[in-house]
Amino acid sequence: MGEYETVIGLEVHVELATKSKIFCGCSTAFGGEPNTHVCPVCLGMPGALPVLNQKAVEYAVAVGLSAHCEITRVSYFDRKNYFYPDNPQNYQISQLYYPICRNGYLEIEGEDGTKKIGIHEIHLEEDAGKLIHEENGGGSRIDYNRSGVPLIEIVSEPDLASAGEVIAYLEQLRVTIQYLGASDCKLQEGSMRADVNLSLRKAGEAGLGVRTEMKNLSSFRAIAQAIAHEAKRQEEILSGGGRVVQETRRWDENEGCSYSMRSKEDAKDYRYFPEPDLPPLVVSDEWMEEIRGRIPELREEKKARYRIEYGLSEYDIGILTESRQMAEFFEDTVSLCRRPKETANWLIGEAMRLRKESGGGNGYFSFSPKHLAGLIRMVEAGEVNRTTAKVVFEQIFRQDVDPEVYVKEHGLGMTGDAEELREAVRQVLEQNPQPVADYKGGKEKAFGFLVGQSMKATKGKADPGKIRELLKDLLS
Known part of the structure; x- marks a missing residue:
């Protein structure tokens, strides 16, 4: 695309994590039976009046402050009129x-x-309701549970130039909102949705080309594919002397292509007018500062502190701060054991491996920081070796067991008696004359075999370092 450059702006819809809807008291819980979280207000019944949810406003202000926005002290609501089955009021x-x-x-x-x-x-x-389309053209059904769920729409400037920048922006936005607790931002559940406005212009030009808007993008993968496809489609049109039409297009992830839905609407098409049933929304200085005071330490601030306070690598810091839950778990564990690098190793290594194997996604850990800290202290004190510690940690991960109690009940404590270890290693050498001869003949791999056999003989309860020392001593 040397002749053209891509210009992208995003409209990101985020469902806020309130327990009730924006203008009524109905539940916002995901996954309820269709049309059970509804009332006259969110069904648009005549005479039903909206009442603004204060928590939704506070979440919106918190997101705005975290994104360096100016907060409008007196804002207003408007009616956006359109007729569609999933919109019960028709606005x-x-x-x-x-x-x-x-x-x-x-x-x-x-x-x-x-x-x-x-x-x-x-x-x-x-938010609007949800249309459920039956296969084979059998019709559509409407679920109004989502109707009235509070949204913020975050409209970017056309400052993005590639799919990579779009994904980086969305990741930054998602992490920021999750840290605030304003939304879980689960794309697969629709609580974060992005519409992509894309146009092309001649390389080096300052003006903007005719843009299209792409909807139905439910994953970062789909967003990247849709951007690549639409940029190529527009380039082919322009290179052939054609004209791009301003329109809304729907992305079909299964087919890997987009198709036209309708001409792109402007504000005049929606016939906006002030919402007569809601008073002006006033955000006082005192209220804004109260909201600002509740904003937690965000990811970039955490990363900067971790570099100074814990001295961790950028790789470790990046993973530990991916979510507020992971960062808090890490900090709680370190406060108990005072071993940041060891804590990072266990969380990034064993904990994430086990979570992936169990299909747990990126949610909370179900075990306590106290038990992980206890295991780290036991390894450091020489009460268990690292091989045994991994076995114990798996039980901590799955059942949140107390490591000291588990080790004692299962006889997993380290064997420290010098004579007992020496005798066990001596017997291993007697039982394996060929590996002994191989090692003395210069085959270093044989030494690893003898270490393994010695650990097996001590039922994994010996310190591998001591085993190596004894082997070298007896083999010499």
Whole structure:
């Protein structure tokens, strides 16, 4: 694409983690039976009046502050009119003219270093329902459980130039919002959804080309594929002397292509007017500072502190701060055992391996920091060796056992009697004359075999370092 360059802006919808909907008291829980989390307000019944959810406002302000936005002190809600089966009122309550947050930015690591991505605005609105299409054209059903779930829509400036930058921006946005506790941002459940506005322009030009909007992007993989496909499609049109049409396109992940849904709407198409049933939303200085004071240490701040306080590698820091839950678990464990590197090794190595094997995803660990810290102390004190510690840790991971109790009950404590170890190693040498001869003949691999046999003879309860010392002493 040397002749053209890609220009991308994103509209990211994020479902907020409130327990009730934005304008009524219905549950926002995911996965309920269809049409059970509904009431006259979120079903758009005549005479039902909306009441704004305070927690949704606080989450929106927290996201805005974390994204360096200006907070609009007096904002308003508007009616966005459109007719579609999943929209029970035939309008959506949103914010067009006075969004709650404006003029912010997030920083990402781009191909040429740190890049600032502008955020045009963040506005509050309500979600629509969900259409469930039956196979083979059998019709569609509507579930209104999602109708009225609080959303923020984060509208970026057209500052993104590649799929890689888009993914980096979305990752940064997702981690920030998760740290705030404002949303779980699960793409697979629809609590974070991105629409991609993409256009091409001649390389070096400042103006913007005609853009298309792509919807139905439910994973980072789909987003990257859709961007590559749409950029190629537009380039072929422009190179052939054609004209790109401004439209909304739907991405089909199974087919790996997009198709036109409708012409791209403008604000005039929705006939916006002020929402008559909601008063102005006033965010006072005191309320804003109260919200700011509740914002936790975010990822970039944590990473900077970990470098100084713990002296960990960038790789370790990156993994430990991927989620607020992982970072807090790490810090809680270190506060008990004072061994940051050992704690990092156990979490990044064994804990993540076992979680992957159990299909646990990236959620919370079910064992306690106290028990991991106890195991780390036992290894350091020489009460168990590392091989045994891995066996014990698996039980901690699966059943949250107390490591001291488990080791005692199963007789896994380290064998430390020098004469007992010496006798066990001597017997291994007597029983394996060929490996002994091989080692003395210069075959170093034979030494590893003898170490393994000695550990087996001591039922894995010896210190491997002491076993090596005894072997070298007796073999000499």
